[in-house]
Amino acid sequence: MTPARSALITGITGQDGSYMAELLLEKGYDVFGLARETADDRLGCAQHLRDRVTLVYGDLLKPETLTAAVVDNRPDELYHLAAPSFLPASWRSPTHTLQAISTATATLLEAVRDQTPHARVFLASSAAMFGAVDQSPQHEDTPSRPQNPYAIAKLAAHRLAGLMRSHDRLFVCSGILYNHESERRLESFVTRKVTRAAAQIKLGLATKLTLGDLDAVRDWSYAADIMRGAWLTLQQDEPDDYILASGLPHTVAQLAGIAFAHVGLDWRDHIQVDTLLQRPPDTAPLIGDPARAHTRLGWHPTVPFEQLVHRMVDADLQELMATAESC
Numbered sequence: 270m271t272p273a274r275s276a277l278i279t280g281i282t283g284q285d286g287s288y289m290a291e292l293l294l295e296k297g298y299d300v301f302g303l304a305r306e307t308a309d310d311r312l313g314c315a316q317h318l319r320d321r322v323t324l325v326y327g328d329l330l331k332p333e334t335l336t337a338a339v340v341d342n343r344p345d346e347l348y349h350l351a352a353p354s355f356l357p358a359s360w361r362s363p364t365h366t367l368q369a370i371s372t373a374t375a376t377l378l379e380a381v382r383d384q385t386p387h388a389r390v391f392l393a394s395s396a397a398m399f400g401a402v403d404q405s406p407q408h409e410d411t412p413s414r415p416q417n418p419y420a421i422a423k424l425a426a427h428r429l430a431g432l433m434r435s436h437d438r439l440f441v442c443s444g445i446l447y448n449h450e451s452e453r454r455l456e457s458f459v460t461r462k463v464t465r466a467a468a469q470i471k472l473g474l475a476t477k478l479t480l481g482d483l484d485a486v487r488d489w490s491y492a493a494d495i496m497r498g499a500w501l502t503l504q505q506d507e508p509d510d511y512i513l514a515s516g517l518p519h520t521v522a523q524l525a526g527i528a529f530a531h532v533g534l535d536w537r538d539h540i541q542v543d544t545l546l547q548r549p550p551d552t553a554p555l556i557g558d559p560a561r562a563h564t565r566l567g568w569h570p571t572v573p574f575e576q577l578v579h580r581m582v583d584a585d586l587q588e589l590m591a592t593a594e595s596c
Contacts, residue, residue, distance in 0.1 A: 275299040277344035279329075279377070280351030281322065282313035284453040285393065288496040289348050290318050296500075301342045303327035303335075303351065314453045329373040330365070339380035339388075346503050347390045349377055352423075359419035370422035375429055382437050389503040390430075390441040396488070396514070396555050398424035398445075406488075406558040409445065409510045427510075434508055442502035444495075447514035447557045450577060451492040452584030459521060460489065461585075463528050464578065468585035470539050471532035472593070477539055481546030483522040486554040490515045491572035501566040514557025515570050527578040532586070 276293050280286040281302030293300050300322040304312060312319055325342060327334040329351055339347070352370045353359065359366040374392060381388045398421075399407050400414040415421045430441045450460040459480070466478035490513070498513040522536075529536035562568045572580075 273297050273299050274345045275301065275342065276346040276348060277301045277303065277325065277338060277342055278348045278350060279303040279327065279335075280349075281315045281318075283350065283354075284314055284451055284455075284492050285350045285449075285496055286348075287314035287318065287453060288451070288493040289350065289499065290315055290322055292493070292496055292500055294318070294321055298346075299323070301325050301338070301344060303338055329369040332372065332376040335373060335376045336380045336384075339377065340384045343385050344388055347377065347381060347388055348393075348499060349374060349390065350393045352393065353419070359417055359422070363418035366418045367422045367425070370419070371425040371429070374426035378430065378433050378439065378441065381441075382433065382439055386439070388440075389508070390439065391499050391503055392426060392430045392441060392443045393499070394427040394430075394443040394445045394510070395420070395423040396445055396447045396512075396557060398427060399555060401552045402555070403553055405553040406516060406556040407512070408558045409512055409561060431510065440503070440508045442505075442508045443510040444499050444502060445510060445512045445514075445557065446495055447488040447490065447512070447555065449490045449492045449495040449513075450581065452581050453492070454581070460524060460578075460581065463521075463525050464581040465585045466539070467525075467528040467532050467534065467536075467582050468589050470529075470534060471586065472589055474589065477541055479541050479543050479546070480521060480525070481543060482548065482550075483520065483525070483540075483542060485521050485548075486518045486551070486556070487521075488514045488517065488554075488556045489519055489524075489574055489577065490570050491577045494570045494572055498562055498566060498568040501562075501568050505565065509561075509565070511562045511566065512557040512559050513562055513568070514559050515574065516557055516559050517574065518554055518556050519574055524578060527575050528582050531579050531582045 469475035
C-alpha cells in the first residue's frame with residue numbers, strides 16, 4: 270500500500286488553514302498543523318478537526334520552532350499560510366511584521382532546502398504587495414509598489430520564494446491571494462462586520478453600523494475555493510506563481526446591499542459613514558486576473574459573491590440565535 274502523503278500547514282487555526290486541512294483530509298493526507306496553542310487550548314477555526322490532525326508547536330517569531338517542524342515531520346507538502354493579517358497593525362510594529370512574515374518564510378524555505386528538498390511548498394502571498402498600481406486587473410508580473418509594512422514584508426517573502434525556486438531548484442509556488450472570505454472570517458474584517466451587523470439588526474440586537482468608504486472596490490472570493498487553488502498549484506509538473514481571485518469588482522455598498530437584503534432590510538436605513546475610517550483612495554482597484562490559474566490549473570471559483578455573502582449572514586444569524594437560546 271502506498272503511504273499517505275503528508276502536509277504541514279502553518280496557520281491551521283485560522284480561516285484558510287482550517288479549510289486547507291479539511292481539503293487535505295478529504296484527499297487522504299496525513300495533516301500536521303503548526304500552532305502556538307497547547308494541547309488543551311482551542312484551535313480556533315480548526316477546533317472541529319482536533320482529533321484528525323497532528324498538532325506541531327511553532328511560533329513565527331521563533332525560527333528554531335519552524336525549522337524543527339519541518340525537520341521532525343518531513344512533510345511532502347508545506348502550506349505556509351500563517352502571517353499577521355490585519356494591515357493597520359503593521360504600522361504599529363514594522364519589526365514584528367517583517368519578522369513574522371519575511372523572516373519566517375526564509376526560515377521555512379531554508380529548512381526545506383537543507384533538510385527536505387523533496388517537499389513542495391505553497392506560499393500565501395498577497396495582492397497588497399501590488400500597492401499603488403496603475404493597472405487593473407493585475408497579473409502575476411504586474412510591478413509592485415507596496416504602501417505599508419505588511420505589503421513590503423509580503424513582497425520580500427514572495428520575491429525570496431521566486432529566487433530560491435530558480436537558484437536552489439525548490440518546488441515553491443506563490444499564490445497571490447486577493448480578498449477571500451467565509452463565515453470563519455474574523456469580525457475585524459469589513460465583510461464580517463457587515464454580515465454580523467445585518468444579522469444583529471434583524472434580530473433586534475443592534476440598530477446601526479458605522480463604516481468608512483462605501484465606494485471602496487474589492488475582489489472577494491470564497492476562502493475554500495482559494496485553498497483548493499492553493500492545493501492545485503502543488504500538483505503541477507513545474508512550480509510557478511498564480512493569482513487566485515474572482516477577477517470581479519464589488520464595492521462595500523454592494524456587499525452591504527446584498528447582506529441586508531438577505532434579511533429583508535434596506536442597508537441605507539442602518540449604515541452610517543464615518544470619514545475618519547476611510548483609507549486613502551486606491552490608484553487603481555486591486556482586482557486580480559486569474560487567467561493563468563484558469564488555464565494551467567483548471568481552477569475556477571465555485572461560490573459566487575452573492576452566495577458567499579448569504580452564507581455568511583446565515584451563519585451569523587444561526588450563531589446569534591444559538592447564543593440567545595443558551596442565555
